[in-house]
Amino acid sequence: MRKRLATVAGAVLALAAALTAAPPATGAAGAPGFQVSDGRLLDANGNDFVLRGVNHAHTWYPDRTTRALQDIKALGANSVRVVLSTGDRWTRNDTADVASVVDRCKQNRLICVLEAHDTTGYGEQSGAATLSRAVDYWVSVQDALRGQEKYVIVNLGNEPYGNSGYAAWTADTKNAIARMRAAGFDHTLMVDAPNWGQDWTFTMRDNAEQVAAADPDRNTVFSIHMYGVFDTAAEIQDYVNRFVSRKLPIVIGEFGDAHSDGNPDEDAIMATARQLGVGYLGWSWSGNGGGVEYLDMATGFDASRLTAWGQRFFNGADGIRQTAREASVFGTGGDTRAPTAPGTPTATDIGPTGLRLTWPAATDDTGVTxxxxxxxxxxxxxxxxxxxxxxxxxxxxxxxxAYVFAVYARDAAGNRSPRSAEVRVTTAAAPDTGNCAVGYRLSDWGTSFNADVTVRNTGTAPVKGWKLEFAFPGDQKVNSAWNAKVTQEGRQVRATHESWTETIPAGGSVSFGLNGSSGTGNGVPAAFTLNGVRCAVQ
Structure with a gap:
């Protein structure tokens, strides 16, 4: 089995969460930051810490990072795995940028797992960097990491081998760890498995003990990425248990609810991680492309538009809400006061399948997050x-x-407010649709987008002269259009035909396109009307 992250790498990311490792030679006492002890990951206060976080593709979306970290924290995560580039394949993240990322993680009380992504698929992926090159990179940005051992875990290289040459993984990983320690890195180190992270050859599993022993600090955590190779509960439990039973630190550094190489069993992954106290980091916050957009947890980097995968990951059984606990290094024990309850919600923009809720803000002595x-x-x-x-x-x-909704508030320490008063609302009836259907294909690039719109005449008579109207779900702004005249007022958009698109034949269609921009992400309109008649949405 094979995870072809190479086909996605321009817009996807990777990672895992962490937990256990071989016992340190002197124990965790006196360690400058995170430390592995008796197969468990301890924070700098000596408290057990289980990673519960998300991957974020900082190197491709640096302008999204500030808000992404705020939103990921607000959804309950205690950590974030941040994609960086050594400069071998993508634009290098320099010392100042790495320091800024670490600072923003700390501001949001998130443990920062930093990974070098250019190693992805080495030996099989053209242009991929070696683990040795990754060590060169970490040494070059060491000034940004020195003194941050309480808050930062260094993930040496993402998926450092594909399905070719992976036999060298053990020696290369031991050498990389030795060089990091010789350079003065006291951080917990995380090492990814070969085989595009999925270790279907069991190279990491069968050589983990000698790799752990090669670390003079005994402070290395192993990361497995679970996609199509791990499509049954038995496979997942067997792999993780083989590490836990030997008191070797293992985290599920990356996983999703679907993938092109098979259907991972995300329920079993999350349940096993909870049962065994193992960390996990889900793939990924937003910005995936290359055919794996389904791995986005938030549509267009918008936390208010979680995808089905995002809802499952954050709010479902064994998910972030249920299992994440903030690292004690942020002093969570000092804030035990919950926010006040939010005000009574109000429902507006009530449609057949959606609505908008707003509510008066809650208050908190340290701030509502x-x-x-x-x-x-x-x-x-x-x-x-x-x-x-x-x-x-x-x-x-x-x-x-009929629905009944209510709202809770949260602060940075994870304290939850009393519940707000309820709001009761009944959705509108589904409207009748006319003899038309509209397809809206979105190409989302974060702050800009293209949309290809197809208007189909499903009736038996041609439509001569047409006006299509719809509303953007956010603050999108149309910059240009082709094959139609497009005007915009607020969120409302109106497209009318050009001379060459004036007639929609019976059973036929016309198409036009938009180019636009936004500050808060892009989305697909919920409804369309053609000449005042509601159309089906395809």
Whole structure:
């Protein structure tokens, strides 16, 4: 089996979370930061710490990092794995940039796992860097990491071998660890498995003890990436247990709920991690491309628009909300006061399948970091979405259905407020659709986008002269258009035909395109009308 991250690398990322490792020679006492002891990862206070976090593709989306870290923290994560580049394949992240990333992680009380991504698939991926080159990079940015051992784990290189040449993984990893220690790095080191991170040859599994022993600090954590190779609970449990039973530190550094090489069992991955106290880092916050956009947890970097995978990861069983605990180095024991309850929510923009909730802000002595929207059904609560602002757009609702929602607030220490008063709302009836259907294909580049719009005439008579109207879900702005005249007022957009697209034949279609920009991410409009008649959405 093979994870072809190379086909995705321009827009995807990778990583894992951490936990156990071989016992240190002198124990954790006196260690400058994180330390492995008796197969467990301890923070600088000597407290057990289990990574529960997200991968973020900083090197490709540096302008998104500040908000991404805020949102990831607000959703309950205690760590973030940050993609960096050595400069061998992508633009190098220099010392100043690395220092800035670390500072922003600390501001958000997130443990920062930094990884060098250029090593991905070495031996099989053209242009991939060696682990030795990755060590060169870490030494070159060492000034940004010195003194940050309490807050930073260094992931030497992402998926450092593909499916060729992986037999060299053991020697190369031991050499890389030795060079890092000789250079003065006292951080916990994380090492990824070969075979595009999935270790289907068991190279890392069978050689982990000698790699751990080669670290003079006994402070190395092993990271497995679980995609299509790990599609059954038995495979997942067997692999992780083989490390835990030997008191070797293992984390699930990267995984998703689907993949092109097979369907990983994310439920078993998360359940096994909880049962064994093993860390995990999910792939990934946003910005995936190359056909694996389904790995995005947030649509267009917008925390109020979590995907099904994002909802599962943060709010589902064994997910971030249920299992993440903040590292004690941030002094969480000093803040035990919960925020006040948010004000009563108000529902607006009520449609058949969605609506907008807003609420008065909660207050807190150290500051509110986020809000959680829940659906109430009797005494049952179901997480719906989370937001870092006092509003959220809810989607995926059922037409003509009564709902009850409420909101909680959270602060940086993870304290949760009392629940707000309830708001009761009934969604609108599903409208009848006319003889038309609209397809809207979005190409999302963060602060800019293209959209290809196809208008289909599903009736038996041609449509001569047309006007298509819709609303953007966010602050998108149209900059140019082709094959149609497009005007915009606020979120409302109107497209009318050109002379050469004036007629839509019976059973036929016309297409036009948009180019635009936004400051908060892009999305697909929920509804379209053609000449005033509602169209089906394809």
């Amino acid at each position: 986020g809000y959680d929207v829940v659906r109430l059904n009797g005494t049952q609560e179901t997480p719906v979405t989370s937001s870092t602002t006092t509003g959220a757009t809810l989607t995926g609702l059922t037409p003509s259905t």
